[in-house]
Amino acid sequence: MTLDNLRRSCRGSVIAAGDPQFREAAHANLWNRLIPDRAPDVVVRAADEDDVVAAVTFARANGLKVVVRGGGHNWCQPTLRSGGLLIDLQDLTGFVSIDAAQRRAVIRPIVSNRDIQRALNPLGLAFPTGHCPQVKASGYFLGGGMAWNPTVWGLGAENLEAIELVTAQGALIRASQTENPDFFWAARGAGPGFFGVVTRYHLKLHALPRAIHGSTHYYRLAEAPAVGRWLGAIAREVSPSVELSQFLVQAPPA
Template sequence: MRPRGAAVAADIEGTLIRRGDPGYEDARTGAVWNEVTPRRFPDVLVRAATEADVVHALTWARAQGLRVSLRSGGHNWSGAPLRDGGLLLDLSGLRQCAITPAHGSEPPTATVGPAATGQDLVAALTPQDLAFPVGHCPTVAVGGFLLSGGLGWNSRAWGASCADVREIRAVTADGRTVICSDTEYPELFWAARGAGPGFCAAVTGFRLALHPHPASIMATGLTFPLDEVSRVTEWAEPLARRLPPYVETAFVLASSGPPTESAPRGPRITVAATAFAATEREARQALEPFADCPFGACAVTRRPPVPVSFAALHEGAAAIWPPAHRYAADNLWSPESHATQLTRIADAVAHAPSGKSLVLSPVQPVSQEPALLRNMAFAPLGESYLVCYAIWDDPAGDQDNARWLRDAMAAADPRGDGCRYIAETDLEAGPARARRSYAPATWDRLQEIKAQWDPENLFHSYLAP
């Protein structure tokens, strides 16, 4: 008799590792980019090398009564792909990235695997003078990013990244491979643009619409002591909202900043603005108002507008979210202003146990043009948005930093009923976290689609406490 798992092991080109096998723990911890690895243990890990491997693994899991979780790049801060028992299907080998040039009236597109990263796309698109609203962190894979909606570079102009998804290729719970679009399996396509880690199929490929590469990308910024948070946000938020949509503005509250000639080491607030413009003149004109800050003399540092590239933007982001660190994160959509929200959370940032922790708060992080929010489960759920990151490197600090994150978010959301963005919410902070990431009607529709496409609940749904 063939041992349990032998059939699928013979069929797949990738790797199958069972709990207790050599290499299991490395594979389990390697499934999470975060150095904080949840103590959840799948029975089996399958690292797919091809789409056929995905079909074989799902067919075998269904026959064995194993529930399935999915991993593309492992950037989910809660470690949602790791579940106790069942099968972890690792799609990190599906990293293809192919560009189809424009032909006649057909615009250019990219066909990418779920494990292709933002930096992979930038490297492929830039030489062809094309662009896509990739994630801010370069190593985020498109799988989880696009399934969650995607708040990428220049999303204030281009919309949520999933707005540019034209088709998905997916393997369903019954083992079928389907191509979904606005016209083919439209319900599943709608869910694939926003359902995030609760999506009820395994996506093996995306076809993406592309944008002309901005002729000029320029960035500027001013940094102030954090005790200026109220004055800075009250000045910069209305300014940012008046600027053209191709200007991305964000506040960054840092728990520690280096000393300068005018200020000692201490917590900081930075206003960072990036213009993705058609000409250098347009970019410079769009950023000019940041040079006219009425209290600019109080700035700790000033960065005049300088040309940058998507690759350079990714390098800067990589310094904010370095690898080989420990992370916890949570976010909040709010009907209140950035001034209100950031003033409320500033004291927590100033007293963070780690000097690497920060709050990122983009102004209008995604376009709310109806055409760019059509036919998707994703929707912005507030006027202001912030993400709080606890970042540290010593395991001895796990409890203090996790507690700090929860306390900081309680300060930002004192009633505890704020809305969330599914990609970066602390899913284990409360049983309603996934549900609070969607409008009620959207949540109900997602449950209906899950019941239709995965009636036996083969795929794990949203992580909960």
Template sequence: MNIDSLKKMCKGTVVAIGDPGFQEAIHGDLWNKLVPDRAPQIVVKAADEEDIIAAVKFARANKLKVVVRGGGHNWCQPTLRNGGLLIDIQNFTKVISIDAENRRAVIQPIISNRDVQNTLNAVGLAFPTGHCPQVKASGYFLGGGMAWNPTVWGSGAESLEAIELVTAQGELIKASETENPDYFWAARGAGSGFFGVVTKYYLKLYTLPKAIQGSVYYYRLEDAPAIGRWLGDAAPKISPSVELSQFIVQAPPKLQEQAAGQNGWICMVTATVFENTPEAASAALQPLEQSPVRPLSSSFGTPLDFEQLFDSSGVLWPEGVRARVEATFSNHNPGEMMRAVLPLLPRTPSPTTVLLFTIFCGPNVPAQQKDMALSMHSKVYGGPWTMWWDAKDDAANTEWHQEMITALRPYNLGYYLGESDTAARPDNVVQAFTAEKWRKLCDLRQKYDPDRVFFDYFDGFASQ
């Protein structure tokens, strides 16, 4: 294995274990600071598609497994494996084209949710990006894409029209529903188990909603089960243009005194509507005013834009934390799930933690299966995002997080690959797919990567 030959072939940076800058190359762009003790042998920071092709062919020739890193935001960091070659595509940051008239765009993978919306909103367009402002398109699309305005626009992957990728054979190809459709099917939902390196995404765009509004309600922690039960019952009759979520968060300053008896925790309900007139937006939000419990505080129909939505979301998931997450799908009423975890909440070790249940609105929930790897569709999505700052608190937060996911497990329908600890709990991978789609995904991997050039979901995690 001649690393020097790979360095000569690549325009981007190539570093190996022992080289200056190696630790920065494997850890520098990781979002979760709870960093596992796993490391590749080589990192290629690709400058372009030719570098990716060279890296894949080098790995094949030297019997090295390949893993791909996009933005480094995956919570359990599956891009860190023991051994092999890591292809880092952080330099793929361009918006290649926008066709405003035909509502189409082509982007590279390392563009954040916030930057995609900023670029499109400026010309009156929008796209179903994810909620966290800093998440990049790469892993977001591969995981399926939990999006803003989900019951109208669908997942992010549903608005992909094509991709370009480098295969396990080192070939650059295009894939869509009519061209290399197997790759296109797998790329929309396979997550970290995808057997290729996506270099471009072709997007179908939408007209920017003219009336985005939000309502926020705060309730006592002990009212969370009753509120969840009411929201779950009401959701089928609420407009699909409303994105509805129930949180357990630390109380804002004005309500901290009222939440003091519950360790600072409070129930928050948010409703964001995407409509084209203020009147339609207000009408869609109106059912949330009929709560059976009087809120401690509320605001109705505040005009918003995507920049403000990202600011609000970013506060809930701050940078620089140590984190564990277990986000699941469920068809149970969220009130049942809130009741199951309520006894655990007052003794949460960290005030950074968030418990979220997004409740999908409209009469046609859950949605029908689409012809893509993405499998999970349900009435409710969410779980505990356990976040803390100091390494000395690792054990306490990990133990509490485990108690939370144990309490919620009876309600689980399946998992979302992008927000589930598939490294520690590999069974979650299989439970992210229907049985039929899991079989198809395994068959496609065998067909298109028979030599196992790419790490699968399970390899490279065991301690050495």
């Protein structure tokens, strides 16, 4: 398959090094704007699952390594490598379906933690999303998903019932505990090293809590060791629904 063939096969954009839009395509959605000195040969901004299949097929035919970018929220930007093909999923966004009665939903990879709750909460539903509201589902789930209320609901990845993905062979498959289970278990924590491109996540939802309470206490920085020992001692005694956190912050000059 040639580059022209790939462009004709994709609904989304295919941009090669040297094209006028290439720098924008390679760097546009990197959240921390720390641009490394490396870039792919080709960027495919996928419009749908078929574009992902076409991109993987092209990479296989031309001996190119593949990396995948979801929301771009990663400090060291592992989605930028020297050479190869970058599949950008930023346009695969939104909910596919919500079944409020069965507490199930299907989402595409580029839906933020904030937007998941915005869609579910008015229906009396919730999901253990991450602490950073702007982070997208793709990297969150593949990293395991350090969630709100994790000791009650579990981590984000523990609330996945299935995923849909494109394999390294270019096949679009579904994976769950009973279907292609190796892909399913590998995806739950593999991070950028996952050997597939996830295009949909099937979520198990929960009833929206009737109330959420928070409490913040401030201590002098010198007391941080004593506070840490105290938190460690009481951690096993508090309710599983309580999340304990300790932050060390240097106050600005007066």
